[in-house]
Amino acid sequence: MRPMGRDYVEETIRSGKLRGPDRTCPYYPCHREGHDCTWCFCPFYPCLDESKGGLWVKNSQTGKTVWSCKGCEWIHEPKIAERVLAELLKVRNKPGAPNRSQLLRILRRISEEDRGK
Numbered sequence: 001m002r003p004m005g006r007d008y009v010e011e012t013i014r015s016g017k018l019r020g021p022d023r024t025c026p027y028y029p030c031h032r033e034g035h036d037c038t039w040c041f042c043p044f045y046p047c048l049d050e051s052k053g054g055l056w057v058k059n060s061q062t063g064k065t066v067w068s069c070k071g072c073e074w075i076h077e078p079k080i081a082e083r084v085l086a087e088l089l090k091v092r093n094k095p096g097a098p099n100r101s102q103l104l105r106i107l108r109r110i111s112e113e114d115r116g117k
């Protein structure tokens with residue numbers, strides 16, 4: 001997770017609240033009307049899971065390949081945003097949490113639930 005993203009995610013976990021659609025944001029709606037903005041900085045970044053809508057792209061300025069989340073609506077679905085917050089609240093008091101392996105387990109669990117497994 002990027003440092004700015006980590007601060008944002010930690011602040012969201014501290015607040016324990018979903019943000020919902022943030023119509024005050026100058027970029028709203030960056031995905032679609034009514035989406036949930038809680039995980040604008042995704043705690044799973046980079047998930048490397050193309051089934052979510054993310055993909056590798058070449059940065060036009062640096063030429064480096066980066067993970068782009070532009071096509072991901074999954075994390076912005078209200079029921080998914082709520083599930084992610086609930087899972088992160090469960091681990092928030094554990095030292096060093098959420099670490100990368102906890103995050104990937106959470107991502108896998110919610111993805112499986114979402115697919116009805």
Ligand code: SF4
Binds near residue numbers: 042045072073
């Ligand atoms: S593709 Fe979606 S779930 Fe994956 S890191 Fe990007 S925003 Fe998060």
